[in-house]
Amino acid sequence: xxxxxxxxxxxxxxxxxxxxxxxxxxxxxxxxxxxxxxxxxxxxxxxxxxxxxxxxxxxxxxxxxxxxxxxxxxxxxxxxxxxxxxxxxxxxxxxxxxxxxxxxxxxxxxxxxxx
Numbered sequence: 001x002x003x004x005x006x007x008x009x010x011x012x013x014x015x016x017x018x019x020x021x022x023x024x025x026x027x028x029x030x031x032x033x034x035x036x037x038x039x040x041x042x043x044x045x046x047x048x049x050x051x052x053x054x055x056x057x058x059x060x061x062x063x064x065x066x067x068x069x070x071x072x073x074x075x076x077x078x079x080x081x082x083x084x085x086x087x088x089x090x091x092x093x094x095x096x097x098x099x100x101x102x103x104x105x106x107x108x109x110x111x112x113x114x115x
Contacts, residue, residue: 006071010074010075011075014075014078015078018053018082021049021086022086022089025042025045025046029042039093039097039098040098042097043093043094043097043098046087046089046090046093047090049086050083050086050089050090053079053082053086056079056083057076057080057083060072060073060075060076060079061073061076094106
């Protein structure tokens with residue numbers, strides 16, 4: 001396992017794996033698989049992946065201590081940046097595609113949904 005983690009291709013592999021959710025979203029969009037409300041689907045999918053990547057990032061330190069794999073730390077920054085990437089996609093989709101930059105609508109929606 002350690003050899004796999006320190007391989008020069010491991011970061012590239014993790015990078016490609018982290019791009020799979022957006023690739024799947026694009027594929028579904030091109031093949032008309034985004035449900036009846038595609039903007040809502042994209043907003044929820046990017047939000048879900050943002051939360052998943054935040055959890056993945058926060059799990060790195062406990063996992064490296066529990067499994068005695070200090071080389072896992074090499075992937076923490078990349079996972080955190082992917083969490084930020086998917087969060088930006090989520091925010092942009094919500095503000096631009098869903099609310100068309102109408103801040104009054106955004107505030108009404110935020111007040112309506114306490115989460």
